[in-house]
Amino acid sequence: MIVSVRAERVSGEVRAPPSKSYTHRAIAAALLAPGKSRIFNPLYSRDTEATINAARLFGAILQPQRDGIEIEGVERPKTPENVIDAMNSGTTLRIMTCIAGLTERGYTVLTGDESLRKRPMQPLLDALGQLGIRSWSAKLDGTAPIIVEGGEMGGECSIRGDISSQFVSGLLIAGPAAERPIAINIQGDLVSKPYVDSTIAVLRLYGAKVEREGYSHFYTEPGGYRPAAFTVPGDYGLAGFILAAPLMVGGRVRVAGLDPGLPQADYRLVEVLRAMGADVREGDGFVEVGEASLKGVDVDLKDSPDLLPIVAALAAVAEGETRIHGVKHARFKESDRIHVIATELAKTSIRVEEAPDGMVIRGGRLRGARLDPRGDHRLFMAFTLLSLATQGLIEVLDPESAAVSYPNFLDDLKLLGCEVEKS
DSSP states (O other): OEEEEEOSOEEEEEEOOBOHHHHHHHHHHHHTSBEEEEEESOOOSHHHHHHHHHHHHTTOEEEEETTEEEEEEOSSOOOOSSOEEOTTOHHHHHHHHHHHTTSSSSEEEEEOOTTGGGSOOHHHHHHHHHTTOOEEETTSSSOSSEEEEOOOOOEEEEEESSSOHHHHHHHHHHGGGSSSOEEEEEESOOSSHHHHHHHHHHHHHTTOEEEEETTTEEEEESOOOOOOEEEOOBOHHHHHHHHTHHHHHOEEEEEESOOTTSOOGGGHHHHHHHHTTOEEEEETTEEEEEOOOOBOOEEEOTTOGGGHHHHHHHHHHSBSEEEEESOGGGGGSSSOHHHHHHHHHHHTTOEEEEETTEEEEEOOOOOOEEEOOTTOHHHHHHHHHHHHHTTTOEEEEOGGGGGGTOTTHHHHHHHTTOEEEEO
16 A cells, blocks of 8 residues: 655644553553553554563453553463564563563463564573573574573673663563562663663552662562553654654644653654754643754764654755764664665655764755655654655555554544545
8 A cells, every 4th residue: 555645734733642662661560560550541553462462471461441451460470372473563572572581481482573573682582591591582593483481580681782772671671570689781882771761660660679870780679560550651752753744844733642751762852853943832741843944953863763764754854964873773673774764765866875873864855756664664654754745746655554653643644634645
């Protein structure tokens, strides 16, 4: 299927999708908390469906409620009776691989779609080995399918910090439910630090004992989790695809349901928008953006790699040069986002220089093209913004990919006055 989008202007208000990151983490903590927890405003998408299914396989009882989901957790996860399919969700794969080490006996097998089966897992498997948990890549190449043998987890491990903060989050989530204390030492500089902040915030809400020394050493103590009620905040990163719309075609939009009170890596987008010259206004639970002429910026997205696609789209229509760096780890996402963005933007006549850890984009006049997001949900949404900027001259493949994180994306564009054509 192919999508094109056009509008004379955009205006109106939509509600931010719930945070995907917080939904994953709250479900995982509730799984390990004996008793009943309530999660309000969870995100229902393909990625979070993978985490819900995994929690059920580990023995949790999940009941949808009118305003959220109720989860009855377990003292110790049971060995799943079937393979855990993480689908396209790296967060699910990394967190549930660690939780699999907590089972009393037997083996857990975890896999995913073609894209996920290419994403690196060996640093996490090595760290689990240091903690007494045996695990393997079934293909012996450090990627899924993954096999984990349950056992007694504890001790000290070291893990690289430059590939994915999800490794650290997975170990932190498993730690409080382990038999012995766990110490995690980070080798090098940790990327995506706010995601680890998010993990720790959720764990402490669920009663877990977690300590840290900056971003280099983390500690968990046995003691487990207690049930809690948690309201998932709106997702700044996903809301950004709506906030960028008036910068593509004119108008003014507001996204409600956003709360900067909990740590979110993608709040960085608000700062980037302002630096590029956008008219941004924040209020009680909302962010509003109005049309403006954008200028290129020099931006480090090391701690917010998921913003790369949207910043690249903004750079394509901005005046001058935008330098994006610090996102080498974006090559290990749902796609090699650096390479795919560079390749696809070139089709639209935008000049792009690819670098090992980012790119340089020179804004200009977009020409019609058909862009392939390679099944990557964030690339689809970013390319759709470029379609809007060209009044539909740019066509985008694979609209189904948005269901991974933002199933209502195209519907929300319609609410703002966009005409969405599918063929």
